[in-house]
Amino acid sequence: MSAEKPATNAPSASPAQTDFIRDIVAQDLATKRCAQIVTRFPPEPNGYLHLGHAKAICIDFGIALETGGRCNLRFDDTNPVKEDVEYVDSITADVKWLIAGWADRVIGFKPKGSHPVAQTIAGRPDFYRAAVGESDPNSEPFFTSDYFDQLYAYAVALIKKGKAYVCDLSPEDTDKYRGAPDQAGKDSPWRNRSIEENLDLFARMRAGEFPNGARSLRTKIDMASPNVWLRDPLLYRIRHTAHHHVGAKWVIYPLYDFAHCVSDYLEGVTHSLCTVEYIPHRALYDWILESLDLPRVLPRQYEFAPLKLGYTVMSKRKLIQLVQEKIVMGWDDPRMPTLRGLARRGVPASAIRRFVIGTGVTRFDALTDISVLEHAVREELNATALRRLAVLRPVKVVLTNIPAGEILECEATNNPQDENPTTRKLALTRDVFIEADDFAETPPPKYFRLKPGGEVRLKYACIIKCDEIVKDATGALVELRCTADLTTRAGGPNVDRKVKGTIHWVSATESIAAEVRLYDRLFTHPEAGAEEDFKQHLNPHSLEVVTARLEPSLAQVAPAQRVQFERLGYFSVDPKDNVPGKPVFNRTITLKDTWAKPPGAK
RNA sequence: UGCCCGAUAGUGUAAUGGUAGCACAAGUGACUCUGACUCACUUUGUCUAGGUUCGAGUCCUAGUCGGGCAGCCA
Numbered sequence: 001m002s003a004e005k006p007a008t009n010a011p012s013a014s015p016a017q018t019d020f021i022r023d024i025v026a027q028d029l030a031t032k033r034c035a036q037i038v039t040r041f042p043p044e045p046n047g048y049l050h051l052g053h054a055k056a057i058c059i060d061f062g063i064a065l066e067t068g069g070r071c072n073l074r075f076d077d078t079n080p081v082k083e084d085v086e087y088v089d090s091i092t093a094d095v096k097w098l099i100a101g102w103a104d105r106v107i108g109f110k111p112k113g114s115h116p117v118a119q120t121i122a123g124r125p126d127f128y129r130a131a132v133g134e135s136d137p138n139s140e141p142f143f144t145s146d147y148f149d150q151l152y153a154y155a156v157a158l159i160k161k162g163k164a165y166v167c168d169l170s171p172e173d174t175d176k177y178r179g180a181p182d183q184a185g186k187d188s189p190w191r192n193r194s195i196e197e198n199l200d201l202f203a204r205m206r207a208g209e210f211p212n213g214a215r216s217l218r219t220k221i222d223m224a225s226p227n228v229w230l231r232d233p234l235l236y237r238i239r240h241t242a243h244h245h246v247g248a249k250w251v252i253y254p255l256y257d258f259a260h261c262v263s264d265y266l267e268g269v270t271h272s273l274c275t276v277e278y279i280p281h282r283a284l285y286d287w288i289l290e291s292l293d294l295p296r297v298l299p300r301q302y303e304f305a306p307l308k309l310g311y312t313v314m315s316k317r318k319l320i321q322l323v324q325e326k327i328v329m330g331w332d333d334p335r336m337p338t339l340r341g342l343a344r345r346g347v348p349a350s351a352i353r354r355f356v357i358g359t360g361v362t363r364f365d366a367l368t369d370i371s372v373l374e375h376a377v378r379e380e381l382n383a384t385a386l387r388r389l390a391v392l393r394p395v396k397v398v399l400t401n402i403p404a405g406e407i408l409e410c411e412a413t414n415n416p417q418d419e420n421p422t423t424r425k426l427a428l429t430r431d432v433f434i435e436a437d438d439f440a441e442t443p444p445p446k447y448f449r450l451k452p453g454g455e456v457r458l459k460y461a462c463i464i465k466c467d468e469i470v471k472d473a474t475g476a477l478v479e480l481r482c483t484a485d486l487t488t489r490a491g492g493p494n495v496d497r498k499v500k501g502t503i504h505w506v507s508a509t510e511s512i513a514a515e516v517r518l519y520d521r522l523f524t525h526p527e528a529g530a531e532e533d534f535k536q537h538l539n540p541h542s543l544e545v546v547t548a549r550l551e552p553s554l555a556q557v558a559p560a561q562r563v564q565f566e567r568l569g570y571f572s573v574d575p576k577d578n579v580p581g582k583p584v585f586n587r588t589i590t591l592k593d594t595w596a597k598p599p600g601a602k
Numbered sequence: 603u604g605c606c607c608g609a610u611a612g613u614g615u616a617a618u619g620g621u622a623g624c625a626c627a628a629g630u631g632a633c634u635c636u637g638a639c640u641c642a643c644u645u646u647g648u649c650u651a652g653g654u655u656c657g658a659g660u661c662c663u664a665g666u667c668g669g670g671c672a673g674c675c676a
Contacts, residue, residue: 023618044676079675171674181672182604216674226605228672237674256676279607280671303607305669310613358625360615362608365669369613372626382639417639448637457635488635495635502635567636595637 017062019361021302025063025271033297034270037069040108040142041095042076042260045087045244047316048331049094050338051352051373055307057095058356059273061103072108072267074142078259080243088244089128090331092141094339096131098349108267110140144263145246151254152206154262154292155217155235159198163291164235165191166201167218174216177223178231184224185231191220205238208251212238217252221287229280230287233257261285262292264299272299275306276363304361310370310526312337313534327538328522332576334586335522335542345519346562346572346588351380370521377589381562381570386414389426389459389504390550390565392516394433396479396508399464401486402430407510411490412460424553428461428484431508433549435567438503439480441469448501450480457502459566463488504566506549514583516548517574548585556580567591 028034039060043053064071073095077083099107132140158164167190169177179185193201202217204210217236225231235258242248261284264272272285282301289298306314313319314337322328322336331338334345342352355376359368389412402408408428413421438449438456450456455465461484468481487494522528525537557563559575569590578584 018616042676046676076676082675174674175672178672180604183672184604185672213674228605231672234674239674253674255674260676276607277670278676280605305608358614362615363669364608364614366614369626372614375626378638387636413635416636446637459635461635463635490635498635501637504636564636564638567638591636591638593637 017357017360020363021059021271021273021304021361022063022066024302025067028270029067037064037067037271038072038108038267038269039064039069039271039273040072040074040264040267040269042074042144042263043091044076044079044083045091046079046082046084047087047320048338048340049091049098050314050319050336051309051312051342051356052307052314052337053094054098054339054352055356055359056273056275057098058353059304059361061099061106062357063271063273064106065103069270070106070108071103072142072269074144074263074267075245076256076260076263077143077145077243077245078254078256080239080241080253083244085124085244088141089125090340093127093131097343098339098352100349102350102353107139108142110142142263142267143245144259145243147259147263147266148246148250148254150266151259151262155202155254155258156199158219158235158288158291159202159217160195161291162195162220164198164217164219165193166198166205167191167216167232168214169216171213174234178228179223181226181228185228187223188218188232191232202236205236205252206250208240210238212240214238219284219288221284227280227283229257229284233284257281257284258288261288261299261301265289265294265296268296269299270297272301274301274303276303276365277306279303303363305363305365307356307359308365308367308529309337309373310367311521311523311528312370313523313529315529318529318534321535322522327535334517334574335519344575345586346570347377348380348384348562351377354380367527369526374589378570378592381564381588383417384415385562385564385570387412387416387566388551388554388563389506390514390516390548390554390568390571391433391435391504391506392518392546392548392565392568393436394506394549395436395439395477397432397434397464397505398479398481399428399430399432399484400467400481401483402428404430406430407507408461408486408489410460426460426551427507427510428458429507429509432458432505433508433511434458434480434503434505438501439466439477441477449503450482450501455485455499457488457499458484458505459502461489461505462486462492463497463499504568506551508549510552511549512552512555512583514548514550514554514585515577516546516571516585516587518544518546518587520544550583550585554583554585557583562588564591 041057041060061071167188169188177185216234218232218234221230223231234255236252236254239253240251285301332340332344334341355373410426410428411423412426440451443451450466452466455463457463463485464482466482470478472478488497520542522542523537524539528534528537557573559573562572564570570588571585574584574586
């Protein structure tokens with residue numbers, strides 16, 4: 001069964017998702033401003049993708065999918081000192097993972113020969129090769145760095161139009177000349193160089209004649225603009241650094257504002273969607289493209305609010321801190337909001353999409369509650385996960401009326417959500433384990449589980465009655481001695497006898513031991529991400545490792561298989577640490593628990 | 603402090619001048635060999651003050667509150 005199968009109760013024909021961006025897109029199609037919608041997802045390869053990126057991906061690819069358009073994965077790799085192929089590889093794989101089975105057919109294709117295939121494929125990690133498909137070099141992502149020649153030509157064109165100049169101000173002086181938001185800047189002394197001189201100097205910048213920071217290429221807009229991004233922003237800076245994708249060909253590199261709009265144009269992007277912090281850049285985006293007098297229709301930028309999730313941090317800087325300070329095990333730690341972490345935790349890509357799409361698209365600075373994500377995950381998993389019995393914190397129970405060595409077979413349902421559920425066999429034996437939480441010597445009110453003298457049903461097996469509590473000298477619980485009412489087994493005369501509680505269990509002898517990792521939210525504060533000192537809100541109990549007892553069928557589980565440990569939650573095998581004979585499971589999420597726990601209970 | 607963006611139940615999001623809906627959360631009940639799932643029901647909302655209009659969540663003005671912008675980062 002595929003983990004990507006949509007939940008049976010999914011709103012299949014829900015009204016078309018709409019928002020202000022989709023409205024604009026629909027209008028542009030209606031008025032024929034665009035024949036086809038082209039979007040792009042443009043990460044810089046300097047970190048791992050997280051839930052915030054998932055939102056952008058769902059918007060960019062989603063709109064392309066809904067309109068029969070396409071969406072390019074393009075690496076915005078204009079700053080070689082911060083970037084690396086490690087990130088190109090992981091981001092490519094993560095994007096493909098997130099859109100697989102959903103929008104993979106609208107991903108843009110890279111023109112043949114735009115860069116040597118061998119350079120990008122050979123020697124790359126398996127997951128990257130698998131993601132891009134070695135047999136199909138056209139499925140490779142786009143790179144802004146592949147446009148460096150064209151970008152350079154456009155910069156020259158701007159100089160020739162008198163709209164750009166080479167400036168000799170140092171970075172510090174450039175800063176001073178820019179002024180402040182409430183105070184106009186002043187013109188650079190180099191602002192009025194002749195076109196010939198600018199052309200000559202820019203060519204020499206490219207030729208490597210000047211050291212880093214000695215000169216820059218700037219637009220000539222307005223040093224007094226109330227929008228500071230219009231105060232002659234830089235187009236090119238000098239960086240004597242090799243580039244991870246195009247090698248050592250360049251010593252000057254374009255800046256985001258120049259490279260991004262031009263790359264969008266070159267790729268035929270119609271709608272360039274980004275987050276609200278780029279709102280002040282939009283005027284510059286438009287200015288550059290309009291100044292170039294380009295023949296084709298220009299792309300337009302629209303902005304939406306970034307995703308903020310409670311009880312986690314989303315900024316790259318904070319995430320990297322968690323990794324570097326070993327607060328988590330790595331970028332793929334199952335507690336991380338990275339796509340790698342979520343995947344390792346067992347969250348299906350479809351659940352992430354469902355969640356992100358459900359939060360909508362607005363420009364409002366919203367904080368989404370973690371329960372919305374959790375609900376989306378449970379909804380996917382409830383439909384697809386195999387039901388299994390596992391005991392996380394075992395307490396031994398001796399069924400005194402079952403002889404040692406005897407095995408009574410029970411039939412258990414694999415997934416009650418299936419139309420035609422299949423079953424498997426379970427072994428009921430004299431010694432079994434039940435969950436520590438499912439027994440209370442002095443039960444709180446409305447306790448449906450096992451208590452002295454009380455009865456409870458062992459799921460799929462029979463009703464048992466607690467006769468005796470055995471403790472050691474220190475008063476610690478050793479075992480429970482119970483009698484099994486075998487007439488309440490399937491096929492028995494009293495199968496239908498009701499008791500208030502049904503609990504999970506495993507045979508003590510017919511079960512296996514496994515490491516199970518229980519995860520909780522990383523932070524104890526909903527807005528931990530908003531605070532500089534976010535680490536003070538770390539949850540010390542975000543990871544708990546237990547040695548659990550599992551029913552034998554859990555000995556070999558495929559990494560992609562999701563299982564529900566009945567009454568406990570959804571689990572999957574840890575793709576890294578699980579080895580045959582020594583299983584390791586991750587808890588993706590607990591089941592919803594509406595029973596008010598008594599005070600002091602864990 | 604200059605410019606820009608925003609504000610609808612606890613949270614998120616619809617309503618495009620005409621009955622304020624939906625989801626999550628919370629609560630009540632039904633069902634139950636998962637205190638899950640499912641089902642039914644319930645509570646809770648248009649930031650404030652003016653204005654335009656037959657009619658304003660929606661348009662206008664002012665205020666309040668929240669967010670963004672002053673990298674040779676993206």
